[in-house]
Amino acid sequence: MHTFYAADLAGQTYTLPEDESKHAVRVLRLNVGDAVDLLDGRGGLYMATVADANPKRCQLRITHHETVPPRPYFTHVAVAPTKNLDRMEWFVEKAVEIGVERISFLRCARSERRELKLERLEKIAISALKQSGQAWLPQLDELQDYAAFVASVAPETTFIAHLEAGERTDLAQVAGAGPGCCVLIGPEGDFTPGEISLALSRGIRPVTLGASRLRTETAALAAVFTAQIMLAARR
Structure with missing residues (x-):
């Protein structure tokens, strides 16, 4: 599963930056419906699918979200x-x-x-x-x-x-x-x-x-x- 970093993720959709969009579509060959993972660096883990495989603005739709608590030390x-x-x-x-x-x-x-x-x-x-x-x-x-x-x-x-x-x-x-x-x-x-x-x-x-x-x-x-x-x- 391919993983992307999304520090500013909010809502049920997320658009990858242009460089990440190009990598996702041109290099990884992701198409509409393909599943990916997102993380925000603050404990949030997201499952998503490709909604628009545009190499300049690849849009993802969030399907599941969970939060990992920080370590107790x-x-x-x-x-x-x-x-x-x-x-x-x-x-x-x-x-x-x-x-x-x-x-x-x-x-x-x-x-x-x-x-x-x-x-x-x-x-x-x-x-x-x-x-x-x-x-x-x-x-x-x-x-x-x-x-x-x-x-x-x-x-x-x-x-x-x-x-x-x-x-x-x-x-x-x-x-x-x-x-x-x-x-x-x-x-x-x-x-x-x-x-x-x-x-x-x-x-x-x-x-x-x-x-x-x-x-x-x-x-x-x-x-x-x-x-x-x-x-x-x-x-």
């Missing part, structure tokens, strides 16, 4: 985007497939990427949402300064993964203890000692993701996977 990863944006695109795709509620992007002292446009990442997130059958599109936050972000989060559910010496707890041991968790992942050169101290001074706890030294995008994905597994297991 949240997974939030805040990561410093890599210089090579392809690696962040890979992370966003895989994180959405696994399941994540929010992804924030941090501008750190050692960040090599100082600016970030979300449009491309949002398209990748939507594509991964459709591919994986998820019902809720995660929130993607604009790039923001590390200090401002740290000041905005709840320390009791936030953890910082860093490579500096010192006592750290395995994320798997603490991720499922609360209603969810937020994990901070630094840039390719890691957080600075000052950034680590700032997080610790606010009550954010240090964690480890294992014995290996991971790339930024790998560490971020490991955090998503670990958090999801532990949070789901303890519900």
